[in-house]
Amino acid sequence: MIDKKIEDFLQKADMNYMFCLLSKLEAGRLSQLPSYVRDKFGKKVAVVAMEHVADNDVPDYLSDIEEATIALSQSQITNEEDDESESDLKEVSETLSVLPPDPEPEPKNPFEEDDDDLDLDDFDDDYDDEDDD
Numbered sequence: 002m003i004d005k006k007i008e009d010f011l012q013k014a015d016m017n018y019m020f021c022l023l024s025k026l027e028a029g030r031l032s033q034l035p036s037y038v039r040d041k042f043g044k045k046v047a048v049v050a051m052e053h054v055a056d057n058d059v060p061d062y063l064s065d066i067e068e069a070t071i072a073l074s075q076s077q078i079t080n081e082e083d084d085e086s087e088s089d090l091k092e093v094s095e096t097l098s099v100l101p102p103d104p105e106p107e108p109k110n111p112f113e114e115d116d117d118d119l120d121l122d123d124f125d126d127d128y129d130d131e132d133d134d
Contacts, residue, residue, distance in 0.1 A: 003051060004048075004051070004055065006052060006055040006056060007051055007055040009055070010054070010055040010057075020051075020054060020055075023054040024047070024050045024054050025050075027050035027053050028046050028047050028050035031046045031049060031050055034062060034066065035066060035069040035070075037065070037068070037069035037072060038062050038065040038069055
């Protein structure tokens with residue numbers, strides 16, 4: 002088997018089915034722990050669960066969970082400090098988005114007669130063909 006403790010438990014109790022059920026329940030409980038706590042196991046969750054059942058000792062990991070929550074809250078505090086500088090930029094962008102947009106110039110008709118053009122010659126731009134012919 003995997004461990005001497007597990008083999009001893011199975012020989013003494015002769016309850017393979019009960020051991021498997023208890024191990025499965027313990028593995029489910031351990032898998033719901035925060036990843037910070039699970040990383041401390043050093044073994045697979047199933048192996049740790051079987052060891053707990055074989056020892057007839059199921060630790061609650063409350064102190065480890067508290068450490069995980071403290072570490073998580075500290076990481077959130079540092080993230081909030083970083084976000085404060087970004088929030089200032091967001092406020093500026095929000096105020097800019099509240100301002101009305103600049104009015105777009107009206108599209109110019111390219112076929113419209115334009116009398117404001119620069120006259121570089123002395124001729125009149127009106128091309129009236131009023132020939133008396």
